[in-house]
Amino acid sequence: MMPDIDGFEVCRRLRREPELAEIPIIMLTASADPNAQQQCIAAGADDFLPKLIGRHEFQARVRSITRFNR
Numbered sequence: 001m002m003p004d005i006d007g008f009e010v011c012r013r014l015r016r017e018p019e020l021a022e023i024p025i026i027m028l029t030a031s032a033d034p035n036a037q038q039q040c041i042a043a044g045a046d047d048f049l050p051k052l053i054g055r056h057e058f059q060a061r062v063r064s065i066t067r068f069n070r
Contacts, residue, residue: 011040011043024047026048026061026065027040030050030051
């Protein structure tokens with residue numbers, strides 16, 4: 001959890017900036033909220049991962065997102 005604004009707002013702000021809008025965003029969360037994934041995607045994230053993700057799956061998802069956004 002961040003002190004002043006949450007990750008959803010950071011994502012929305014990045015997407016509003018033309019020079020940053022195309023940067024791939026993968027959101028990590030420790031939230032147990034079942035709606036967290038929907039909130040991430042609605043905010044503009046390309047992918048959503050729980051913080052307890054394994055190293056190999058994390059690397060594969062990052063490779064996939066960066067390949068997709070080239």
